[in-house]
């Protein structure tokens with residue numbers, strides 16, 4: 001499956017090689033351009049020759065498992081870490097040479113919450129706003145407006161240390177908007193939030209993008225999030241971008257490759273049955289969701305029949321069969337050959353950051 | 364990026380740091396408690412003559428007397444007791460021999476011993492010097508000094524006493540006050556360069572002030588920056604289009620304010636609680652403290668740049684702080700140290716700040732008398748800052 005697939009993928013993120021492509025990008029406007037962006041930490045390559053463009057007004061997603069290099073990429077773009085190799089420009093400014101110009105254009109929502117616990121919501125926003133030289137009257141109004149947008153007006157004079165994670169994260173997001181940036185860098189903006197708050201934050205991000213024409217680059221390890229928010233998605237694994245396209249096109253990769261995703265509910269499901277399905281030639285992978293549900297990825301025209309037949313042969317009682325549309329999860333699985341969650345689970349015991357996390361945040 | 368925004372950003376950062384500090388009750392408490400503790404502990408840790416009492420001493424009287432002469436040892440012991448009754452300095456236990464005293468000291472029963480030789484009366488009567496041995500605990504050098512001082516006083520007292528009795532015996536009209544004047548027509552007193560009482564507090568107050576202010580910057584700066592780096596809030600400042608210098612400048616300002624506050628607290632405590640008199644110009648004192656801060660900032664910034672996390676920063680700090688505390692003449696005069704220690708101490712900026720501050724506070728010196736110290740402090744500050752700025756800029760974008 002690999003040779004053909006790599007070609008499709010590489011075409012989609014190749015640099016403009018022809019004059020026409022170049023013109024089209026100039027007309028549409030490129031906000032971010034990275035070329036072979038690389039970061040090494042004492043021998044470990046966290047980001048490995050990453051090249052992509054983000055158009056003006058676009059929401060671009062970097063999707064990848066823990067330790068893929070998302071945060072490192074964002075930090076390089078935010079001028080907080082210097083790349084070991086390669087270059088990137090934001091709004092035409094080089095992230096190393098013109099770092100201060102880049103800083104004027106961007107707002108950063110970091111993985112860690114950038115708020116001082118002992119200052120009130122207003123004091124925090126005032127402090128950061130003044131660092132951007134926002135005039136005092138304008139800043140006062142802007143703070144009120146931003147707090148209203150995230151429904152924190154009533155908490156204006158409360159210390160951020162007393163806030164819930166959801167409230168802190170909302171503060172973290174509006175902090176990045178104080179200078180009305182042209183470009184917003186969001187590193188896992190819904191990390192640690194409950195589904196309700198996650199939806200709110202996502203809606204908010206969409207709103208900023210729609211109303212202010214803000215270009216957004218966001219990282220996430222959640223497929224749903226990337227799917228919902230992003231115009232284009234770069235899938236990053238082991239520091240490399242392994243696929244880059246719109247969500248729809250990425251899914252077509254899977255269906256185009258004649259892949260079937262089936263969800264079966266079998267009343268008398270046994271482990272024996274699962275391993276039997278697994279051993280079928282057409283089946284790529286089987287994952288068991290609970291005692292009766294399994295999800296099967298299979299290849300080829302006959303795969304549907306073959307699977308049903310083998311279950312019947314084992315006297316399995318099929319309650320329901322769903323032929324699923326491929327999700328980004330399936331895309332990830334298809335491209336990398338391993339599941340996102342698998343990898344995340346395996347990685348959890350390893351401390352990825354040397355320093356301890358001061359605020360514990362639920363993943 | 365002009366000077367104006369550099370200043371305004373620095374002030375903003377200083378404001379933020381101070382707000383955080385003042386909202387932190389625990390920190391505030393420590394801020395007030397530290398100088399108080401330091402002052403009290405340092406003051407009582409090093410005993411002056413008056414502050415010691417009830418030192419247990421073993422007394423061995425081997426004096427065999429001489430013919431019908433009154434026993435000199437009895438007079439000595441009486442003098443000792445007279446002094447003791449007014450000062451409560453010692454509690455005496457009798458013992459029989461040097462060996463017994465030694466074992467008593469080893470067992471911790473007594474802290475020292477006084478042995479009156481068997482020919483004590485004989486020697487005095489025949490015009491020789493009477494021998495008294497002081498047995499001391501070598502692990503406690505302070506005690507040996509104390510016993511010597513006490514004994515000297517007692518012996519002097521005893522001599523005066525004997526002579527007084529002799530004079531009174533010669534002429535009954537002379538009362539005790541007159542006899543004292545006849546026997547001891549002059550009194551020797553030690554006088555300092557300035558008038559007034561001089562206690563250990565006068566000695567340590569300037570040193571403690573210099574140390575507190577300078578250390579608060581040297582340790583506070585790396586601690587504050589590495590803390591923010593770990594929590595992640597430093598990124599919030601670094602991602603803003605501000606001069607990187609305003610981060611150190613702002614933080615230094617906040618730490619200086621904190622240090623000066625503590626320094627002032629020490630000064631107030633010293634004056635009102637410990638009776639220290641300030642003879643120099645108050646403004647000059649504060650100016651000196653600020654200069655001390657300036658000379659130390661660079662060092663703090665260099666440590667900040669090299670220490671990646673808070674723990675490392677604290678370790679480096681500790682390693683630097685202790686020798687500096689001990690070698691800069693804050694607690695002991697550097698003149699007491701061996702020459703090689705003195706030369707190390709001469710390389711430490713804190714030494715100069717302490718000396719200058721002491722000269723101003725205790726001796727009432729003015730600027731012209733502390734030019735050497737000023738030159739060294741300014742020089743050290745300029746050199747360290749010149750090194751620190753580029754190092755910091757490099758370290759902030761690794």
Ligand SMILES: Nc1ncnc2c1ncn2[C@@H]1O[C@H](COP(=O)(O)OP(=O)(O)OP(=O)(O)O)[C@@H](O)[C@H]1O
Nearest residue numbers: 041046065066067068069070071072073221352353
């Ligand atoms: N300061 C650092 N020093 C050394 N190694 C680092 C540092 N920062 C990141 N790494 C390493 O670089 C790799 C990528 O880390 P990064 O934080 O970019 O991953 P991520 O995609 O953001 O992961 P997550 O989803 O967990 O946030 C990891 O293996 C990590 O251990």
Ligand SMILES: [Mg+2]
Nearest residue numbers: 070071072111
């Ligand atoms: Mg990350």
